[in-house]
Amino acid sequence: MEALAQSLVNAVPLLGGVPLWAVTLLLIVAAAVIILVFALTFEGVGSYVLRKVAGDIQARIGPNRVGPNGILQFLADGVKLVLKEDIIPANADRLLFKLAPYFAFVGSFAAFVVVPFGVGLIAADLNIGIYYVMAVTSLVVIGVLLAGWASNNKWALLGGMRAAAQIVSYEIPVGMALIPAVLIAGSLSLQDIVRSQGGLFGIFGWNLFHNPFTFFSFFLYFTAAQAETNQTPFDLPEAESELVSGYNVEYSGIRFGLFFLSEFGDMFIVAALSTACFLGGWNVPFFNAGTLPWIWGNLLSLGVFLAKAFTMVLIMMWVRWTLPRLRVDQLMRMAWKYLVPLTFVNLLGVSLWLLVFKGKGIPGMIASLFG
Amino acid sequence: MGLKAYLDDIVEAVVTTAKGMRITARYGVDPKEETTMQYPEERWEIPEGYRGFLHNDVKKCTACTMCVKVCPIDCISLESVRGADKRMVLASYDINIGRCMYCGLCVEVCPPKSLKHTSGYEMASVARGELILHFIAEDAEEIKARVARQVAEATAKAAEAAKVEAQAAAKAAEVPSSGTKPAEEKKPE
Numbered sequence: 134m135e136a137l138a139q140s141l142v143n144a145v146p147l148l149g150g151v152p153l154w155a156v157t158l159l160l161i162v163a164a165a166v167i168i169l170v171f172a173l174t175f176e177g178v179g180s181y182v183l184r185k186v187a188g189d190i191q192a193r194i195g196p197n198r199v200g201p202n203g204i205l206q207f208l209a210d211g212v213k214l215v216l217k218e219d220i221i222p223a224n225a226d227r228l229l230f231k232l233a234p235y236f237a238f239v240g241s242f243a244a245f246v247v248v249p250f251g252v253g254l255i256a257a258d259l260n261i262g263i264y265y266v267m268a269v270t271s272l273v274v275i276g277v278l279l280a281g282w283a284s285n286n287k288w289a290l291l292g293g294m295r296a297a298a299q300i301v302s303y304e305i306p307v308g309m310a311l312i313p314a315v316l317i318a319g320s321l322s323l324q325d326i327v328r329s330q331g332g333l334f335g336i337f338g339w340n341l342f343h344n345p346f347t348f349f350s351f352f353l354y355f356t357a358a359q360a361e362t363n364q365t366p367f368d369l370p371e372a373e374s375e376l377v378s379g380y381n382v383e384y385s386g387i388r389f390g391l392f393f394l395s396e397f398g399d400m401f402i403v404a405a406l407s408t409a410c411f412l413g414g415w416n417v418p419f420f421n422a423g424t425l426p427w428i429w430g431n432l433l434s435l436g437v438f439l440a441k442a443f444t445m446v447l448i449m450m451w452v453r454w455t456l457p458r459l460r461v462d463q464l465m466r467m468a469w470k471y472l473v474p475l476t477f478v479n480l481l482g483v484s485l486w487l488l489v490f491k492g493k494g495i496p497g498m499i500a501s502l503f504g
Numbered sequence: 505m506g507l508k509a510y511l512d513d514i515v516e517a518v519v520t521t522a523k524g525m526r527i528t529a530r531y532g533v534d535p536k537e538e539t540t541m542q543y544p545e546e547r548w549e550i551p552e553g554y555r556g557f558l559h560n561d562v563k564k565c566t567a568c569t570m571c572v573k574v575c576p577i578d579c580i581s582l583e584s585v586r587g588a589d590k591r592m593v594l595a596s597y598d599i600n601i602g603r604c605m606y607c608g609l610c611v612e613v614c615p616p617k618s619l620k621h622t623s624g625y626e627m628a629s630v631a632r633g634e635l636i637l638h639f640i641a642e643d644a645e646e647i648k649a650r651v652a653r654q655v656a657e658a659t660a661k662a663a664e665a666a667k668v669e670a671q672a673a674a675k676a677a678e679v680p681s682s683g684t685k686p687a688e689e690k691k692p693e
Contacts, residue, residue, distance in 0.1 A: 186532065189531065189532040189533075190528045190531050190532040191531070192531055192539055192540075193540050194540045194542070197542075451525065451528060451529065451532065452525070454528060455521075455524045455525050455527075455528040456521065456524060471513070471514065475514075
């Protein structure tokens, strides 16, 4: 950001009198606002699409009253959430109760910072990108746990406890399934990981097709990430048939809205991370978007990235409306007896592959066969 | 659990998930699977012989009270008075469709076929009293009073006629030698 601010000051002489830190701050706020607008729009439209997909899959129609084909439903929902009364139960822990939604929302929103939207479209290219995402999305569990505890409600408490157990368990397979991408790129930065999947192989440059182990690792990551973000086959924290609606049962109005938004934010983060780490990120097949003029390169790569990410979101919705919810013991067994050992074996496989074949993937080897 | 059972578990999970996803994908993609009907705009075609709300054509109704007698739950009530022309005149005809169970017995039994099932099935009201359908808008007491007046007028007229007749008969009796037949006098009326 500071480098960008410096170049901005150099480019526009009018800003010469303004101190560099002020320009930097302004840029930071601008970037945050752009990402917030994107995140909120995605979350709104996402909720509409989610309900439409649910309707299609369940042979229904879905929302179709507000606006043409119900497209404005999310605006109506948003207005409703903002205008509703914000109720705090009499025996709730007031401070924690008020605080919890912000933890959940900040946890999911902060992860947008390192999402590589395009060649140069990234709020902060941290050199610990993946690690940062893993750490900051874990803030969501604190919000959920706080909400469950502070509500003074048995359903909420049970939901919060389940969420804590679940997210802590699934953090391990998620991390282990992402490490293959890190190993191949040799960097934790998401931009570096995306760049490592470029080249002229087209879709065969993707980490997904690098070797058999990375192929499995994508599916392992996707499964574990669904569980980590409390998506439906693993939505035990809010299982409405058992826990009414889990940790957010006492919330109403805008505070409930924040939980709702954070859920959709998490959904996008999972989609974005699987796109960046396994599906080639913003790489445009067959030519290098980085060599195009700045604006066209960025627009093209943004389009490619969003197309991939939204496809992943659609697949998540598809899974969500297909699979029935797991039982608590099944969920834990799946994490500790299946996903954790499998991701470890997978990681070992990728490491050995990279060691034996000197970091070359199958498409690379085939390409070198033909010169 | 052996290694084979462990791997079989994983394969089973993948296969069953794929199977389920294929089914939902088929439903998601095929628009013909949508069976929801947008009710107020689209409706079912009403089948023949559908028993909707009852309607009584009061012009045809003879106030025979067959419907009242046959109704198993007594939801039809009617009041009638005998009119000047000896026919029954309906004073009120009410059906409580809140009670009606649409058995159709009243329609079957109706001799002039004035009571019919319509195709209507939509109604909403805020009070139970609104569920009673009144088929005669005029007040029952007014009708009764009017009919009573008509009957009184008719009887008065009949009495007048009878008096005239009696006088004529008396006159005829005064002159029995005139030779007219008393039976012929009564005939023209």
